[in-house]
Amino acid sequence: MDRRTVIRSLVVSANKLGRIAALSTGNTTPAAVWRTLSILRSEGPMRIGELAAASRVSQPGMTRLIAQLAQEELIARIADSDDARAWQVRLAAKGEAALAAWQEQLGAALEPLFDGLGAEDWRALERAADVLDRRTRAPKEAAA
Amino acid sequence: MDRRTVIRSLVVSANKLGRIAALSTGNTTPAAVWRTLSILRSEGPMRIGELAAASRVSQPGMTRLIAQLAQEELIARIADSDDARAWQVRLAAKGEAALAAWQEQLGAALEPLFDGLGAEDWRALERAADVLDRRTRAPKEAAA
DNA sequence: CTCAACTGTATACCCCAGATATATAACACG
Protein backbone atom coordinates (compact mmCIF):
# COMPACT_ATOMS: atom_id res chain seq x y z
CA MET A 1 0.00 0.00 0.00
CA ASP A 2 1.52 3.33 -0.92
CA ARG A 3 1.10 6.38 1.25
CA ARG A 4 -1.71 7.92 -0.70
CA THR A 5 -3.64 4.71 -0.62
CA VAL A 6 -3.20 4.61 3.14
CA ILE A 7 -4.40 8.16 3.43
CA ARG A 8 -7.43 7.63 1.23
CA SER A 9 -8.33 4.44 2.97
CA LEU A 10 -8.13 6.09 6.38
CA VAL A 11 -10.23 9.01 5.29
CA VAL A 12 -12.90 6.85 3.71
CA SER A 13 -13.07 4.33 6.53
CA ALA A 14 -13.13 6.92 9.25
CA ASN A 15 -15.86 8.65 7.38
CA LYS A 16 -17.85 5.44 7.43
CA LEU A 17 -17.23 5.14 11.15
CA GLY A 18 -18.77 8.53 11.63
CA ARG A 19 -21.80 7.58 9.59
CA ILE A 20 -22.19 4.29 11.38
CA ALA A 21 -22.04 6.00 14.74
CA ALA A 22 -24.43 8.77 13.77
CA LEU A 23 -26.96 6.34 12.40
CA SER A 24 -26.79 3.71 15.10
CA THR A 25 -26.98 6.22 17.92
CA GLY A 26 -29.45 8.49 16.20
CA ASN A 27 -27.18 11.33 17.18
CA THR A 28 -27.70 14.18 14.76
CA THR A 29 -25.29 16.63 16.31
CA PRO A 30 -23.04 17.91 13.55
CA ALA A 31 -19.46 16.69 13.52
CA ALA A 32 -18.28 20.28 13.72
CA VAL A 33 -19.50 20.43 17.30
CA TRP A 34 -17.36 17.52 18.44
CA ARG A 35 -14.39 18.66 16.44
CA THR A 36 -14.63 22.05 18.02
CA LEU A 37 -15.14 20.87 21.58
CA SER A 38 -12.31 18.39 21.17
CA ILE A 39 -10.01 21.13 20.02
CA LEU A 40 -10.92 23.30 22.96
CA ARG A 41 -10.25 20.47 25.31
CA SER A 42 -6.91 19.51 23.92
CA GLU A 43 -5.60 22.95 23.11
CA GLY A 44 -7.27 25.18 25.66
CA PRO A 45 -9.16 28.45 25.23
CA MET A 46 -8.71 30.41 22.07
CA ARG A 47 -10.30 33.07 19.92
CA ILE A 48 -13.15 32.48 17.54
CA GLY A 49 -10.96 33.07 14.53
CA GLU A 50 -8.29 30.70 15.72
CA LEU A 51 -10.89 28.13 16.50
CA ALA A 52 -12.40 28.50 13.06
CA ALA A 53 -9.02 27.80 11.53
CA ALA A 54 -8.33 24.89 13.84
CA SER A 55 -11.71 23.32 13.21
CA ARG A 56 -11.49 24.16 9.49
CA VAL A 57 -14.71 26.01 9.19
CA SER A 58 -15.28 29.55 7.97
CA GLN A 59 -15.22 32.33 10.54
CA PRO A 60 -18.94 33.01 10.16
CA GLY A 61 -19.57 29.34 10.58
CA MET A 62 -17.63 29.30 13.81
CA THR A 63 -19.37 32.44 15.07
CA ARG A 64 -22.69 30.75 14.63
CA LEU A 65 -21.52 27.49 16.11
CA ILE A 66 -20.16 29.33 19.13
CA ALA A 67 -23.44 31.14 19.57
CA GLN A 68 -25.31 27.83 19.71
CA LEU A 69 -22.81 26.16 21.98
CA ALA A 70 -22.82 29.15 24.31
CA GLN A 71 -26.59 29.04 24.49
CA GLU A 72 -26.42 25.40 25.51
CA GLU A 73 -23.67 26.36 27.94
CA LEU A 74 -21.23 23.89 26.47
CA ILE A 75 -18.69 26.65 26.14
CA ALA A 76 -18.18 30.06 27.68
CA ARG A 77 -17.19 33.27 25.96
CA ILE A 78 -14.89 35.44 27.92
CA ALA A 79 -13.90 38.89 26.80
CA ASP A 80 -10.37 39.15 25.53
CA SER A 81 -8.58 41.59 27.82
CA ASP A 82 -6.22 42.65 25.04
CA ASP A 83 -8.76 43.33 22.34
CA ALA A 84 -12.35 44.37 22.91
CA ARG A 85 -13.41 43.02 19.51
CA ALA A 86 -12.38 39.51 20.35
CA TRP A 87 -13.55 36.72 22.59
CA GLN A 88 -11.76 33.91 24.24
CA VAL A 89 -13.76 30.76 24.01
CA ARG A 90 -13.30 28.06 26.59
CA LEU A 91 -14.82 24.68 27.15
CA ALA A 92 -17.38 24.76 29.96
CA ALA A 93 -17.94 21.93 32.40
CA LYS A 94 -21.12 21.02 30.60
CA GLY A 95 -19.22 20.85 27.34
CA GLU A 96 -16.67 18.55 28.81
CA ALA A 97 -19.45 16.34 30.05
CA ALA A 98 -21.13 16.36 26.65
CA LEU A 99 -17.89 15.37 25.02
CA ALA A 100 -17.42 12.52 27.47
CA ALA A 101 -20.97 11.36 26.92
CA TRP A 102 -20.49 11.42 23.19
CA GLN A 103 -17.31 9.43 23.52
CA GLU A 104 -19.24 6.80 25.43
CA GLN A 105 -22.00 6.68 22.83
CA LEU A 106 -19.49 6.49 20.07
CA GLY A 107 -17.60 3.74 21.82
CA ALA A 108 -20.73 1.76 22.50
CA ALA A 109 -21.77 2.06 18.87
CA LEU A 110 -18.41 1.27 17.35
CA GLU A 111 -16.64 -1.10 19.71
CA PRO A 112 -18.64 -4.07 18.43
CA LEU A 113 -17.07 -3.50 15.03
CA PHE A 114 -13.68 -4.07 16.56
CA ASP A 115 -14.65 -7.17 18.38
CA GLY A 116 -11.94 -9.75 18.63
CA LEU A 117 -9.18 -7.51 17.40
CA GLY A 118 -5.74 -8.55 18.55
CA ALA A 119 -3.41 -6.54 20.74
CA GLU A 120 -1.20 -5.72 17.78
CA ASP A 121 -4.13 -4.24 15.93
CA TRP A 122 -5.16 -2.14 18.88
CA ARG A 123 -1.61 -0.93 19.26
CA ALA A 124 -1.65 0.12 15.61
CA LEU A 125 -4.96 1.92 16.04
CA GLU A 126 -3.73 3.70 19.11
CA ARG A 127 -0.53 4.78 17.45
CA ALA A 128 -2.42 5.91 14.37
CA ALA A 129 -4.83 7.89 16.53
CA ASP A 130 -1.94 9.56 18.24
CA VAL A 131 -0.14 10.45 15.03
CA LEU A 132 -3.28 11.80 13.41
CA ASP A 133 -4.12 13.87 16.43
CA ARG A 134 -0.70 15.46 16.56
CA ARG A 135 -0.59 16.09 12.85
CA THR A 136 -4.00 17.67 12.50
CA ARG A 137 -3.57 20.41 15.04
CA ALA A 138 -3.80 23.96 13.82
CA PRO A 139 -0.59 25.21 12.28
CA LYS A 140 0.80 27.94 14.48
CA GLU A 141 0.97 30.55 11.70
CA ALA A 142 4.57 31.14 10.85
CA ALA A 143 4.93 34.86 10.22
CA ALA A 144 4.91 35.53 6.49
CA MET B 1 -5.44 5.41 26.10
CA ASP B 2 -8.50 3.23 26.45
CA ARG B 3 -10.34 1.89 23.47
CA ARG B 4 -13.06 4.47 23.42
CA THR B 5 -10.53 7.24 23.53
CA VAL B 6 -8.76 5.67 20.59
CA ILE B 7 -12.00 5.43 18.69
CA ARG B 8 -13.02 9.00 19.41
CA SER B 9 -9.63 10.31 18.57
CA LEU B 10 -9.60 8.47 15.26
CA VAL B 11 -13.03 9.70 14.34
CA VAL B 12 -12.29 13.30 15.21
CA SER B 13 -8.88 13.39 13.56
CA ALA B 14 -10.03 11.69 10.41
CA ASN B 15 -12.87 14.13 10.27
CA LYS B 16 -10.37 16.95 10.39
CA LEU B 17 -8.39 15.32 7.62
CA GLY B 18 -11.47 15.35 5.47
CA ARG B 19 -12.06 19.03 6.17
CA ILE B 20 -8.44 19.91 5.55
CA ALA B 21 -8.49 18.12 2.25
CA ALA B 22 -11.79 19.59 1.15
CA LEU B 23 -10.69 23.11 1.98
CA SER B 24 -7.18 22.98 0.64
CA THR B 25 -8.21 21.38 -2.63
CA GLY B 26 -11.41 23.36 -2.97
CA ASN B 27 -13.07 20.06 -3.72
CA THR B 28 -16.72 20.32 -2.78
CA THR B 29 -17.76 16.86 -3.85
CA PRO B 30 -19.66 15.30 -0.98
CA ALA B 31 -17.93 12.55 0.97
CA ALA B 32 -20.79 10.22 0.13
CA VAL B 33 -19.60 10.13 -3.47
CA TRP B 34 -16.14 8.87 -2.58
CA ARG B 35 -17.45 6.48 0.00
CA THR B 36 -19.81 5.02 -2.56
CA LEU B 37 -17.33 4.79 -5.39
CA SER B 38 -14.79 3.23 -3.04
CA ILE B 39 -17.28 0.62 -1.99
CA LEU B 40 -18.09 -0.23 -5.57
CA ARG B 41 -14.45 -0.59 -6.34
CA SER B 42 -13.58 -2.78 -3.44
CA GLU B 43 -16.73 -4.85 -3.31
CA GLY B 44 -17.90 -4.94 -6.90
CA PRO B 45 -21.32 -4.22 -8.44
CA MET B 46 -24.34 -4.30 -6.21
CA ARG B 47 -27.91 -3.12 -5.95
CA ILE B 48 -28.94 0.33 -4.94
CA GLY B 49 -30.39 -0.87 -1.67
CA GLU B 50 -27.27 -2.81 -0.76
CA LEU B 51 -25.14 0.12 -1.68
CA ALA B 52 -27.22 2.42 0.48
CA ALA B 53 -26.66 0.12 3.43
CA ALA B 54 -22.96 -0.21 2.72
CA SER B 55 -22.46 3.51 2.35
CA ARG B 56 -24.76 4.20 5.32
CA VAL B 57 -27.14 6.51 3.59
CA SER B 58 -30.88 6.16 3.22
CA GLN B 59 -32.20 4.37 0.17
CA PRO B 60 -33.69 7.54 -1.30
CA GLY B 61 -30.38 9.24 -0.71
CA MET B 62 -28.58 6.54 -2.63
CA THR B 63 -31.12 6.63 -5.45
CA ARG B 64 -30.47 10.30 -5.85
CA LEU B 65 -26.72 9.90 -5.61
CA ILE B 66 -26.78 7.15 -8.19
CA ALA B 67 -28.79 9.31 -10.55
CA GLN B 68 -26.16 12.04 -10.37
CA LEU B 69 -23.24 9.68 -10.70
CA ALA B 70 -24.89 7.96 -13.65
CA GLN B 71 -25.41 11.29 -15.34
CA GLU B 72 -21.73 12.06 -14.95
CA GLU B 73 -21.01 8.53 -16.17
CA LEU B 74 -19.01 7.66 -13.09
CA ILE B 75 -21.12 4.56 -12.64
CA ALA B 76 -23.35 2.49 -14.86
CA ARG B 77 -26.73 1.05 -14.01
CA ILE B 78 -27.40 -2.34 -15.45
CA ALA B 79 -30.76 -4.01 -15.22
CA ASP B 80 -30.90 -6.84 -12.74
CA SER B 81 -31.76 -9.96 -14.70
CA ASP B 82 -33.46 -11.51 -11.68
CA ASP B 83 -35.68 -8.62 -10.72
CA ALA B 84 -36.96 -5.95 -13.07
CA ARG B 85 -37.41 -3.46 -10.21
CA ALA B 86 -33.76 -3.54 -9.31
CA TRP B 87 -30.55 -2.26 -10.79
CA GLN B 88 -27.04 -3.45 -10.50
CA VAL B 89 -24.74 -0.53 -10.11
CA ARG B 90 -21.15 -0.85 -11.21
CA LEU B 91 -18.21 1.47 -11.23
CA ALA B 92 -17.56 2.86 -14.71
CA ALA B 93 -14.10 3.56 -16.09
CA LYS B 94 -14.67 7.25 -15.60
CA GLY B 95 -15.57 6.62 -11.98
CA GLU B 96 -12.43 4.67 -11.40
CA ALA B 97 -10.46 7.50 -12.90
CA ALA B 98 -12.27 10.04 -10.74
CA LEU B 99 -11.50 8.02 -7.67
CA ALA B 100 -7.85 7.80 -8.61
CA ALA B 101 -7.71 11.52 -9.28
CA TRP B 102 -9.29 12.23 -5.94
CA GLN B 103 -6.81 9.99 -4.21
CA GLU B 104 -4.01 11.98 -5.81
CA GLN B 105 -5.56 15.29 -4.75
CA LEU B 106 -6.11 13.99 -1.28
CA GLY B 107 -2.57 12.71 -1.08
CA ALA B 108 -1.12 15.95 -2.34
CA ALA B 109 -3.16 17.91 0.18
CA LEU B 110 -2.49 15.68 3.16
CA GLU B 111 0.94 14.17 2.70
CA PRO B 112 2.65 17.34 3.88
CA LEU B 113 0.96 16.85 7.23
CA PHE B 114 2.74 13.55 7.56
CA ASP B 115 6.09 14.88 6.62
CA GLY B 116 8.97 13.27 8.40
CA LEU B 117 6.96 10.47 9.89
CA GLY B 118 9.02 7.40 10.75
CA ALA B 119 8.60 3.98 9.23
CA GLU B 120 7.01 2.68 12.42
CA ASP B 121 4.37 5.36 12.25
CA TRP B 122 3.60 4.61 8.64
CA ARG B 123 3.32 0.95 9.46
CA ALA B 124 0.84 1.77 12.18
CA LEU B 125 -1.17 3.96 9.82
CA GLU B 126 -1.20 1.27 7.19
CA ARG B 127 -2.28 -1.38 9.62
CA ALA B 128 -4.96 0.88 11.04
CA ALA B 129 -6.22 1.66 7.54
CA ASP B 130 -6.42 -2.01 6.81
CA VAL B 131 -8.26 -2.87 10.02
CA LEU B 132 -10.71 -0.04 9.58
CA ASP B 133 -11.39 -0.96 6.00
CA ARG B 134 -12.11 -4.56 6.88
CA ARG B 135 -14.25 -3.70 9.84
CA THR B 136 -16.42 -1.11 8.15
CA ARG B 137 -17.65 -3.23 5.29
CA ALA B 138 -21.36 -3.87 5.04
CA PRO B 139 -22.50 -6.65 7.32
CA LYS B 140 -23.61 -9.53 5.13
CA GLU B 141 -27.09 -9.79 6.64
CA ALA B 142 -27.32 -12.97 8.60
CA ALA B 143 -30.79 -14.40 7.95
CA ALA B 144 -33.09 -13.46 10.79
C1' DC C 1 -54.50 -17.58 -13.07
C1' DT C 2 -55.18 -13.75 -10.21
C1' DC C 3 -55.17 -11.10 -6.34
C1' DA C 4 -53.09 -9.53 -2.06
C1' DA C 5 -49.09 -8.74 0.50
C1' DC C 6 -44.53 -7.58 0.03
C1' DT C 7 -40.21 -5.59 -1.69
C1' DG C 8 -36.96 -2.48 -4.61
C1' DT C 9 -36.65 1.92 -6.38
C1' DA C 10 -38.38 6.60 -7.25
C1' DT C 11 -40.65 11.05 -6.06
C1' DA C 12 -42.08 14.93 -3.00
C1' DC C 13 -40.95 17.67 0.43
C1' DC C 14 -38.30 19.65 4.18
C1' DC C 15 -34.41 21.00 7.21
C1' DC C 16 -30.20 22.72 8.44
C1' DA C 17 -25.00 22.89 8.05
C1' DG C 18 -21.90 25.65 6.12
C1' DA C 19 -20.30 28.90 2.42
C1' DT C 20 -19.68 33.88 0.51
C1' DA C 21 -20.49 38.75 0.78
C1' DT C 22 -20.87 42.40 3.62
C1' DA C 23 -21.68 45.25 7.85
C1' DT C 24 -20.02 46.84 12.27
C1' DA C 25 -16.89 47.94 15.77
C1' DA C 26 -12.40 48.28 17.80
C1' DC C 27 -7.53 48.74 17.13
C1' DA C 28 -3.12 50.95 15.19
C1' DC C 29 -0.45 54.33 13.39
C1' DG C 30 0.82 58.45 10.53
Added chain:
DNA sequence: CGTGTTATATATCTGGGGTATACAGTTGAG
Protein backbone atom coordinates in the same frame (compact mmCIF):
# COMPACT_ATOMS: atom_id res chain seq x y z
C1' DC D 1 -7.85 62.12 14.83
C1' DG D 2 -8.86 60.13 10.48
C1' DT D 3 -7.88 56.14 7.62
C1' DG D 4 -6.82 51.61 6.81
C1' DT D 5 -6.93 47.05 9.04
C1' DT D 6 -8.55 43.30 11.78
C1' DA D 7 -12.11 40.51 14.84
C1' DT D 8 -16.59 39.25 14.99
C1' DA D 9 -21.48 39.46 13.46
C1' DT D 10 -25.39 39.47 10.16
C1' DA D 11 -27.78 38.33 5.74
C1' DT D 12 -28.57 35.28 2.34
C1' DC D 13 -28.11 31.17 -0.42
C1' DT D 14 -27.05 26.41 -1.86
C1' DG D 15 -27.38 21.69 -1.61
C1' DG D 16 -26.77 17.23 0.84
C1' DG D 17 -29.37 14.15 3.12
C1' DG D 18 -33.40 12.79 5.83
C1' DT D 19 -38.66 11.01 6.26
C1' DA D 20 -42.99 9.90 4.18
C1' DT D 21 -45.01 8.01 0.51
C1' DA D 22 -46.03 6.45 -4.31
C1' DC D 23 -45.38 3.02 -7.68
C1' DA D 24 -43.88 -0.97 -10.20
C1' DG D 25 -42.61 -5.64 -10.15
C1' DT D 26 -42.52 -10.19 -7.57
C1' DT D 27 -44.37 -13.98 -5.09
C1' DG D 28 -47.27 -17.33 -2.95
C1' DA D 29 -52.03 -18.94 -1.62
C1' DG D 30 -55.86 -20.91 -3.27
